[in-house]
Amino acid sequence: MTRLGFLLDSETCIGCHACTVACKSEHDVPLGVNRTWVKYIETGEFPDTTRHFSVMRCNQCEDAPCMEICPTSALFRASNGVVDFDDNNCIGCKGCMNACPYDAIYINPETNTANKCNFCNHRIEVGLEPSCVVVCPTHSIKVIDFDDADNDARRIVDREDLPVRSPEQGTVPKVFYRGANEASLDPLLTAIPDDGLIWADVTLQHPTPPTREPDLVGRTTYTTAHATAWKTKVSGYLVTKAVAAGIMLLAALMVLLGEADQITTVGFVPAAIAVFFVSVTGALLVADLKKPSRFLLVLTQGNWSSWLVRGAYILGLYAILLGGWLLAALLESPQMLKILALPIAVVAASTAGYTAFLFAQCEGRDLWQSQLLLPTLLVQAVAAGGSGWFIADLFVDMPELQVVRGITIAALVANGLLVVLEISGDHSRHVALAVHSMTQGDQRTLFLTGMVGGLVLPVILLAISMIVDSQALPLSCVAGVLILGGMWAYEDSYVQAGQSVPLS
Secondary structure (H helix, E strand, C coil), X not given: CCCEEEEEECCCCCCCCHHHHHHHHHHCCCCCCCCCEEEEEEEEECCEEEEEEEEECCCCCCCCHHHHHCCCCCEEECCCCCEEECCCCCCCCCHHHHHCCCCCCEECCCCCCEECCCCCHHHHCCCCCXXXXXXXXXXXXXXXXXXXXXXXXXXXXXXCCCCCCCHHHCCCCCEEXXXXXXXXXXXXXXXXXXXXXXXXXXXXXXXXXXXXXXXXXXXXXXXXXXXXXXXHHHHHHHHHHHHHHHHHHHHHHHHHHHHCCCHHHHHHHHHHHHHHHHHHHHHHHHHCCCCHHHCCHHHHCCCCCCHHHHHHHHHHHHHHHHHHHHHHHHCCCHXXXXXXXXXXXXXXXXXXXXXXXXXXXXXXXXXHXXXXXXXXXXXXXHHHHHHHHHHHCCCCCCCCHXXXXXXXXXXXXXXXXXXXXXXXXXXXXXXXXXXXXXXXXCCHHXXXXXXXXHHXXXXXXXXXXXXXXXXXXXXXXXXXXXXXXXXXHHXXXXXXXXXXCCCC
């Protein structure tokens, strides 16, 4: 397999944008999005300042996280080694956008599919160079053929120790920069100043992260806008999925504690609630797709390496087990509930927790790489299940309320401790900025709402309800509502803060 890459020579780049224009013309790239663009930064202090140019684009990674997370293999490795894409297979899930550490993928507003630089592969296949290479007036963009020992660009890469962008991500990028200022390649070393002197499209479409001034070595004067990929539907899906999983964890526990004969309150009611929230979860996932009509491609031609696909199968298996649980309730069969209790508990836990592995595939979002995410999702599911239990008690007498209150309090306390661990301690620069955005920046109100309204107040109300039996029902119900509202607020702050750190 031929392996291709780019050598981008910032020493000779004049920032003319010929490559950007040629790329747009070659691929009919719509206004507002770019496959390649030139970033300007300025370093120094007046009057001793310098402007630096760097071309930004897909890095044709050897270990491409966008390919791994793509649920339908719409992003694939071509026979010549280029990471290419197939519009016909893309469902617009936007997972690739968060998986890419280089901000190189965008949603085409005309096709609603994910596009990026594909090395002008249609030209490469017929022996031509990419349009940006042909048009560059200073020959600052060179094609590297890593399998050709006589390739001039390869000899330069072999001879010189040239930097790449975000090498710590381990994607093995094949785009090398010659003579580039470090701050051009590291977006956390510059900031977009709020001084009215910027003349280009630098308004980010996601929350602007706070910057730590001592780290800054320059200012960004030209770059392009990049939209936030996952928004409130993803935050909502985390909550609805938690309720669906958590209430059946509690139902399975009740069966194991000997309550299987309470067919209505342990059999039918929890499963009906779970079916409803699984349905809402599926609806949110499909609604968040840019190509919702293609959602069945996840099942018919799914890429098994993607946790989007694995999650879909987990949800499907969970729905089947819920159907069995409802059937057992309709047949009034405690024995069937006992048989299903352990399997449904395992799959419910998998339903609650698989998102941790999905988020871990988002290599571009370091906040989501935390090992604490899986236990956080599991305890959140238990708390959400407790909320559903309390609210259901308004309509039917749910069993073991004192036990469920105790379990829910424990889950909320554990959730709070995990959040404290998550936001404290030493972090990488990327995670530190995301945490700052969540706790002190744009997402602060949501975060505090989640912590106070969704954790502290419910714990107090549930503790009081365990003592004052006469007020237990309304207190527990209010606590349940607060838990779910606070959970959504926290999840939204977490999802948005994770995407607030610039990658290009």
